[in-house]
Amino acid sequence: MSGNKDRNRWLWAMGIALVVCLVVVGDLTVKRAQALPDDTYKELQTFANVLAIVQKNYVEPVSTQRLVNGAIIGMLASLDPHSAYLTPDLYRDLEVETRGSFGGLGIEITIKNDALTVVSPIEGTPADKAGIKSGDEIIKINDDFTKGMTLTDAVKMMRGPKGSKIRLTLHREGIPDLFTVSVARDVIRIQSVKAKELKEGYGYVRISTFQDGTSDDVEKALDKFAKHGAIRGLVLDLRDNPGGLLNQAVSVSDDFLDGGLIVYTQGRAENQAQKYFSHKKKSFSDYPMVVLVNGGSASASEIVAGALQDQRRVVVEGTQTFGKGSVQTILPLDDDSALRLTTARYYTPNGRSIQAVGITPDVVVEPPKPTLAALEAPGIELNEDEIHESDLLHHFQNGQKPAVPAKPAADDNGASAAPETPAQPDTTAKPGKSVAGKPDKSMKDIQLEKAISILEHWDKYKVQLALADHAGDPATGASANP
Numbered sequence: 100m101s102g103n104k105d106r107n108r109w110l111w112a113m114g115i116a117l118v119v120c121l122v123v124v125g126d127l128t129v130k131r132a133q134a135l136p137d138d139t140y141k142e143l144q145t146f147a148n149v150l151a152i153v154q155k156n157y158v159e160p161v162s163t164q165r166l167v168n169g170a171i172i173g174m175l176a177s178l179d180p181h182s183a184y185l186t187p188d189l190y191r192d193l194e195v196e197t198r199g200s201f202g203g204l205g206i207e208i209t210i211k212n213d214a215l216t217v218v219s220p221i222e223g224t225p226a227d228k229a230g231i232k233s234g235d236e237i238i239k240i241n242d243d244f245t246k247g248m249t250l251t252d253a254v255k256m257m258r259g260p261k262g263s264k265i266r267l268t269l270h271r272e273g274i275p276d277l278f279t280v281s282v283a284r285d286v287i288r289i290q291s292v293k294a295k296e297l298k299e300g301y302g303y304v305r306i307s308t309f310q311d312g313t314s315d316d317v318e319k320a321l322d323k324f325a326k327h328g329a330i331r332g333l334v335l336d337l338r339d340n341p342g343g344l345l346n347q348a349v350s351v352s353d354d355f356l357d358g359g360l361i362v363y364t365q366g367r368a369e370n371q372a373q374k375y376f377s378h379k380k381k382s383f384s385d386y387p388m389v390v391l392v393n394g395g396s397a398s399a400s401e402i403v404a405g406a407l408q409d410q411r412r413v414v415v416e417g418t419q420t421f422g423k424g425s426v427q428t429i430l431p432l433d434d435d436s437a438l439r440l441t442t443a444r445y446y447t448p449n450g451r452s453i454q455a456v457g458i459t460p461d462v463v464v465e466p467p468k469p470t471l472a473a474l475e476a477p478g479i480e481l482n483e484d485e486i487h488e489s490d491l492l493h494h495f496q497n498g499q500k501p502a503v504p505a506k507p508a509a510d511d512n513g514a515s516a517a518p519e520t521p522a523q524p525d526t527t528a529k530p531g532k533s534v535a536g537k538p539d540k541s542m543k544d545i546q547l548e549k550a551i552s553i554l555e556h557w558d559k560y561k562v563q564l565a566l567a568d569h570a571g572d573p574a575t576g577a578s579a580n581p
Contacts, residue, residue, distance in 0.1 A: 172249055179441050180494055181427050183251055187435040203258040205287045207341045215245040215253055219339045219395045222307050229282045238277055239268035259284045294320035300331030309343030309399040314350030332387040332554030342398025349375045352406045357383040361406045364426050366443030387557035388413040389550040397421035404458045405447035414553050414560050416462040417546055422488035424454030424497060452497035455489040464549045
């Protein structure tokens with residue numbers, strides 16, 4: 100009897116120690132157990148009891164490490180879609196990925212309605228070339244069903260050495276049967292910035308993701324344009340850009356602003372209250388500028404679009420953005436693993452939190468519809484489903500009352516390009532890539548064409564936006580900075 104009491108006491112103490120070790124505060128030192136509130140001890144006792152019952156009664160022997168890792172993964176998954184436990188391998192992969200090179204398929208995934216779902220393939224990667232597209236549900240990875248699989252496990256399965264093949268069984272909206280795609284992994288080297296001259300004096304810069312060096316590449320592109328003469332107008336394309344590094348979003352915003360607030364963050368910890376400003380420049384060119392966004396524009400993309408929109412530096416055009424207005428902090432642990440923990444919300448200069456709402460464009464333009472020839476082409480199917488933050492399990496709200504979005508600017512014919520007060524993100528909006536595989540060459544990028552038209556008629560749009568500001572539009576009114 101005494102032995103059982105000793106064993107239960109040991110298990111209970113071990114449970115407390117295991118869970119307390121997950122509490123990361125300040126410089127990641129572990130606080131003493133005595134600092135925990137009394138009700139926490141009761142919950143930890145339940146955890147220890149469950150651990151003991153499982154180890155004693157489960158059909159097969161199971162290690163303490165496996166159970167504790169599962170508890171950690173489940174704990175973080177219950178918080179929000181972006182918090183996660185990173186094993187040592189996944190942590191190393193994340194560090195490599197932010198440098199723009201990693202082995203895998205080149206695919207952004209999430210959990211939607213308990214299904215592993217594609218947010219977007221990264222442009223030019225094996226997933227993109229294989230025709231995988233936004234909204235596809237991944238039913239199986241090789242022979243393993245993904246039902247109940249965590250994001251970290253799915254990522255781990257899809258990563259691998261160059262040349263190795265993987266089979267993904269997919270379900271796509273509008274296609275009754277499942278289908279399988281075989282994809283060869285490759286070293287994913289993401290060229291995050293591509294630039295070209297659209298016409299004389301008009302430049303185009305596309306950012307596919309925000310990684311180390313993105314801001315430097317943007318500056319090189321702008322310098323190259325300037326060498327050809329004064330920039331008459333610029334299109335910054337952030338469509339299907341899932342985000343990336345906060346510091347790069349700040350630096351890119353700084354490239355287009357002459358002073359002023361870019362973004363600020365607020366969390367429970369004091370070190371999460373940060374403000375990021377643009378620098379005053381000795382010489383600054385305030386050339387016309389359009390930012391293109393869509394439902395695949397998330398996180399860092401929304402920081403840039405929101406900052407430039409609130410500063411009235413640009414016209415934002417496209418469709419409602421994804422709505423990821425949270426900041427994740429990587430907190431390393433002693434065993435070379437890490438926590439990716441949501442620690443703050445970010446706010447645009449005018450005090451807007453776009454969490455689960457997104458950025459409402461000044462000019463709403465839907466992407467082009469496929470032609471009849473494209474619809475009849477083999478392997479081409481429409482994708483009517485676009486994912487937003489508000490669709491994700493355990494997403495949290497922005498804590499603000501819904502603001503009335505800015506009145507969209509009129510198109511060249513004088514008609515409004517969108518409803519005046521869309522209340523919530525347009526979850527029916529289509530992403531920039533509307534079909535799988537290679538699009539029909541006869542299709543035009545009407546969003547880009549509209550952007551060029553806005554640049555060419557800049558004075559009209561600037562006047563309309565100024566009138567919206569003068570009218571005291573809640574979405575663009577006085578600053579609400581703390």
